[in-house]
Amino acid sequence: MSTVLRATGLSKSFGGLVAVKDVSFEAAPGEIFAIIGPNGAGKTTLLNLVSGLLTPTSGRLELLGTDITAMPTYRRCRLGLGRAFQVVQPFPEMTVAENVLVGAQFGSEGVSSVEARRRADRALERTGLDRLRDQPVEDLNLLQEKRLEIARALATQPKVLLLDEVMAGLRPGEARQAVELVRGVRDEGITVVFIEHVMPVVRDLADRVLVMDHGSELARGTYAEVTSDPRVVEAYLGVEDDGSRDGAERAGVTSADVSSTEVPSAEVPSAEVPSVHDAPGGDTGDTPGKDA
Amino acid sequence: MDLSLLPQAIVSGVLASGLYALVSVGLALAIGVIGIVNFAHGEFFMVGAFLAYQLFVGFGFDPLLSLLFVAPALAVIGALIYLSSIRFVLRAPELNQMLLTFGIGIILQNLALLIWGGDPRTIANVPYRSLGFQVGGVSIGAVPLGSFVISLVLVAGLYWMLASTPLGRAMRAVAQNRIGAGLVGLEVDRVYLVAFALSALLAGLGGVMIGVIQSPTPTVGLGFTLKAFAIVVLAGLGNIRGILGAALTVALAESLVATLVPNGDALRNMVFFAIIFVVLVWRSRRVA
Amino acid sequence: MRGLTRDLVVTAALAVLLVFLPAVLREVFGRASVSYLSLATNALVLAVLALSWDMLARTGQLSLAHAAFTGAGAYTVAVLFKLTGAPLWLGIPLGGLAAAVLALGLGSVTLRLFGIYFAIATLAFTEVLKAAVQRLPTAVAGGAAGINVPALFRPTFVAGSMERWEVAFLRNQGYFWVYAGLLVVAVVISVVIQRSRLRAAFTAVRTNEQVAGVMGVNPARMKLLAFVLSSFVAGLLGAVEAHRLGSVSPDGAFSVHTTVLALVTPIFGGLYTTLGPILGATVLAGIEETLKRTFSEGYLIGYGIVLVASILFMPRGLVGLGSKLFKRGGASASGTTGERA
Secondary structure, three states, X not given: OOOOEEEEEEEEEEOOEEEEEEEXXXXXXXXXXXXXXXXXXXXXXXXXXXXOOOOOOEEEXXXXXXXXXXXXXXXXXXXXXXXXXXXXXXXXXXXXHHHHHHHXXXXXXXXXXXXXXXXXXXXXXXXXXXXXXXXXXXXXXXXXXXXXXXXXXXXXXXXXXXXXXXXXXXXXXXXXXXXXXXXXXXXXXXXXEEEOOXXXXXXXXXXXXXXXEOOEEXXXXXXXXXXXXXXXXXXXXXXXXXXXXXXXXXXXXOHHHHHHOOOOHHHOOOOOOOOHHHOOOOOOOOOOOOOO | OOHHHXXXXXXXXXXXXXXXXXXXXXXXXXXXXXXXXXXXHXXXXXXXXXXXXXXXXXXXXXXXXHHHHHHHHHHHHHHHXXXXXXXXXXXXXXXXXXXXXXXXXXXXXXXXXXXXXXXXXOOOOOOOOOOEEEEOOEEEEHXXXXXXXXXXXXXXXXXHHHHHOHHHHHHHHHHHOHHHHHHOOXXXXXXHHHHHXXXXXXXXXXXXXXXXXXXXXXXXXXXXXXXXXXXXXXXXXXXXXXXXXXXXXXXXXXXXXXXXXXXXXXHHHHHHHHHHHHHHHHHHHHOO | OHHHHHHHHHHHHHHHHXXXXXXXXXXXXXXXXXXXXXXXXXXXXXXXXXXXXXXXXXXXXXXXXHHHHHHHHHHHHHHHHHHOOOOOOOHHHHHHHHHHHHHXXXXXXXXXXXXXXXXXXXXXXXXXXXXXXXXXXXXXXXXXXXXXXXXXXXXXXOOOOOOOHHHHHHHHHHHHHHHHHHHHHHHXXXXXXXHOHHHHHHHHHHHOHHHHHXXXXXXXXXXXXXXXXXXXXXXXXXXXXXXXXXXXOHHHHOOHHHHHHHHHHHHHHOOOOOHHHHHHHHXXXXXXXXXXXXXXXXXXHHHHHHHHHHHHHOOOHHHHHHHHHHHOOOXXXXXXXXXXX
C-alpha cells in the first residue's frame, strides 16, 4: 500500500463562504507531510475535515483504503487517525496520566485495561511526561501541554498522526525537542501530517509540502520546490510585513537556526490576509461552538 | 374546530405576547450581558405583582400608579441581590449559578408566602378591569391591550437604550467581550450591576400587569422563569432582538390551540413547550 | 480493580448498616422512632434521586427532565395495577425499564444539544409529557385527578401484642428497606462507573466532547448509556414512591420540584462523585427537618439561605470542602479532589 491517507477534491463551505476548495493530497506510509499557508488559508479546516470534526461539502477521504468521508470521529480514531490540537485542549479535572489513558483505552477496539495502561505509559515516556504523570493538567506549562496533546494522540496507537502547529509558541530549545519527537514517531512507521508556521521546522521535517492559500492548493512538492515557486513566494512568504527576509533567505536557514526563530514572523497575523477563520460560521477552528 | 374564532384567537395571542416579551427580555439581559443563568427571574415578576397588590390594598394605588413605585423597588432588590451574591459567581460553573439563583428564588418565594399567604390575590375594583370594546366581532379587553402597549413600549425602550445610549453600548460591549471591554476602561462590574437591576425592574413591571390580568399566588414565579427561559432559548442566547418574534410565536400558538381546539385551554402549556422542544431539537440537527 | 473491590465492600457495609438502622432507632427512640424513620426515608429518597441525576451530569447532560423519569416509573406502576392484577412487586422493575426506554428516546434526539439548550429541551419534554398524561383517557391514566396505587406494606394492628404506633413503624420500616435497596443499586452502578474506564470517558465527554471523539470515545454512546442508567434508577424510585404515596397525579408525579431537588442535592454535596449526592441528601434532609421543627412557617427561607451560602462558601460542595480541610491545600491537589470517591 503506497497511500495511507488520501483526500480527493475536498471542499468545505460555510454558508456562502468557501473555506476549503477542491483540495487533494495523499500521504505515504512513514511520510512526513506538511501543510503550510498564510493565516486563514484553510489549513485547520482541512485538518478538521480529515479528523472528522467537520463534514466536507464535497470530496472523499480514505484512510488505509477505507472510505472515512462520513465516518464519525471516534471511529476514525480507532481506525488509526490521531490528532493533536493547535489550541491545547486537555481534559481538565484529570491528571496527565488520566488524560493519556483516555486515548489508550478508547483509541482502539478491545484493549484490555492492562494493555491500555502499558500504551499510556509508553506515550508518556516518549513525550517525556512520565515524571509529571500524576500532576493535574491545570499545572502544566505550554510545552508540557503540547507534549500532552501529542502523548494523547500517540496513546491511541495511530497510523496517521495529525499535528496542528505544535511548535507555535515554543522556545527554540523546546521546538528542537519537538522536532526530534516527530522524527522519532515517523521512524516507528507512523505517517505524520502537520500544519506549521515555523519554516525551518517544515524544512527539517517535511518530505513533502502542500501550500494552501484562500482554501485551495497553491503548490505541492518538496520544501525546496515549493519555496522556490514564485507564486508561493508572492502569496505566502511575500505578504510578511517584516521585509527583512524573503522566502529564499528563510529557506536557507539551517537546521541549527531553529533556535533563532523564536517568533517566526509568518506567525504574526496580517490584517491584509482575509481570515477564513474569523468569518461567519466561524466554527472552522479547533473548537466549533458547543452551543450550536 | 370553529374558524370564526380565529380572529379573536390571533388578537388574544398577539396581546399576550407583549408580557411574555417583557419578562423574557429581562432574562435575556441577565444571560446575554452578565452571562448569569438566573432561575430567580420569575420571582422578580412575582414580587412586582405582590408589591402592586400591597400598594393597592394598603394605599388604594391604581396599578398604573404602582408601576412608578415598583420599578425603583425592583431595581433596588435586583441590585442588592447582585451585590450580595451574583457578583461572586460570575466565573463559577453554570450549575453553581443555577443552584445559587434557585436558592434566591426559594428565599423570595417563601418570604412572599410568609407575608401574603398561599391564596391567589386579586387587584379587584380597578375601574378599567372589565372595560373592553368590540372590533368586528373581536373583543379586546382594556387590560390586555394596556399591558401589551406598556410592555411593547418598555421593550422598545430597552432596544433603543441598547442601540443608542452609552450605557447600552457598554452593555453590548461587555456582552461581546468581557476582557476587551475591561481593557478599554469600561467598569464591567458596574455595567453588570445596572443590567441585573434593569432585568429585575422589567420583570417586576411585568408582574404588576399580571397582578391585574390574573390572580397570582406567590408560587407563580418558577412557571414564568421556565417560560421566559424557553423564549430566550428559542430566540437564541444573546439574541435580545429575537425575543419579540419568539414571544409572538409561542403566544400565538398557545392562543390558537386554546381557542380553536375543543377543551384546548388545558393544552396551553403543552403547546408552548412542544414548540420549544421541537425547535431546539430541529435546530440542533440542522447544524452539520 | 482493587479500588472497585474496596468500594463494593464499603457499599456492603452501608447496606448492613441500613438493614439494622430501623431496629436501632426503635430501641433508642421507641415511639418517636416512627418520625425518625420517615426522616431517614426522606434522606434515602433524596440520595437515590440525587445520585441518579449525578450519573447523567457526569457526561455533561444537565437534565431538567428527572421528574419525567420518576413520573414514568410512578405511572407505569399506577397504570399496571389499574388495568391488570399483576403481582405486587412487578411494578417496580417495570417502572425502571419504562423510564430507561423513555430516556433512550429522549436522549437520542437531544444528543446535539448542550448546556442550557439541553436543559430547556429536557424541561420542555417533561412539561409536554405531563400534559400528555393528563390528556390520556381517564379510564387508563386517571386524568388530572390521578390513580390510586396499592400499598406495598399493610401491617395490621394486633391488639395485645403490639402498640398502635408500631403499625406505622412497620410500614415505614418496609419502605425504608426498599429505598435502602434502591440506594445500594444506585451506589453499585455509580462506583462501577467511577472505577472503570467509563469514568474517564464520561469526564472527557463532559469537558470536551469533540476531543473525546478524536481520542476514540463514542460520545453518543456514553451519553445514552448515562441517560439510560440514570433514568432506570429514577424510574425505580418513582415506582416505589407511587406505592408509598398511594396515588399518582400528573402534577405530583411530574413536578418541577422533583427535578430541582435532583440537581440541587448533588451540587450541594459535591458533583460527579458517589459520596457527594449521598452526603448532600443526608445533610439537606436533616437541615430541612430541623428548620421545619424550629420555624413552622417560612422555614424554606432558611433552606434557601443554606443553598445560597453553600455556593458562596463551598463552591465544590461538601465533598470539596471536606477534601480541602483534610488535605490542607496544595494547589496540585485541587484538580482531582473528590473525583474518585
